[in-house]
Amino acid sequence: MRISSYKAVKHLLKVIPFGSKPDFTWSDFVLPSTLQLSPIIQLLLEPVRGKETIGRVELGLQEALVNAVRHGNSGDPGKLLRVRRILTPNWLIWQIQDEGDGVPIHERVSSLPDELDANSGRGLFLIHQCFDDVRWSRRGNRLQLACRRKSGISGEDSQDPLFLD
Numbered sequence: 001m002r003i004s005s006y007k008a009v010k011h012l013l014k015v016i017p018f019g020s021k022p023d024f025t026w027s028d029f030v031l032p033s034t035l036q037l038s039p040i041i042q043l044l045l046e047p048v049r050g051k052e053t054i055g056r057v058e059l060g061l062q063e064a065l066v067n068a069v070r071h072g073n074s075g076d077p078g079k080l081l082r083v084r085r086i087l088t089p090n091w092l093i094w095q096i097q098d099e100g101d102g103v104p105i106h107e108r109v110s111s112l113p114d115e116l117d118a119n120s121g122r123g124l125f126l127i128h129q130c131f132d133d134v135r136w137s138r139r140g141n142r143l144q145l146a147c148r149r150k151s152g153i154s155g156e157d158s159q160d161p162l163f164l165d
Contacts, residue, residue: 029083037065040083044094047087050150057092057147060130063123064096064143072098072141093146102140110134 031040041061048054065081073079079099086093110128113121128134133146 026086068098072100097142
């Protein structure tokens with residue numbers, strides 16, 4: 001399956017209320033592991049407001065999705081990516097899961113590589129710069145990215161987002 005436009009991807013969106021709270025929703029996107037990511041990124045950005053925030057989040061999501069395709073799924077178009085978007089009053093959260101073996105703990109770094117012309121390592125640095133909270137699943141094949149909503153209301157989730165399994 002090839003994703004070629006925003007409209008072709010729009011039908012993948014399912015907004016499912018979680019529990020009885022009408023202010024907490026999540027959406028699942030399942031797509032083939034390809035680098036045709038532009039339409040899905042536009043869907044993932046729908047709830048983001050503010051020009052500066054959109055640019056920052058778009059860069060971070062692009063880096064995370066490309067890493068999941070290239071490194072996690074080894075560029076195999078037969079493997080899938082699962083992206084979950086979670087909206088709370090205070091947080092915008094994205095979880096990106098690939099079908100790979102996961103990133104080892106010692107490689108989950110948030111700093112630039114020692115050699116700036118290295119073939120890899122800058123993507124994770126950029127991801128950490130683009131989001132307020134970055135977390136990994138134990139296995140390392142799911143990455144959770146979160147940013148605070150500027151207009152969030154105060155509440156129990158105003159501190160740190162939970163990692164939702």
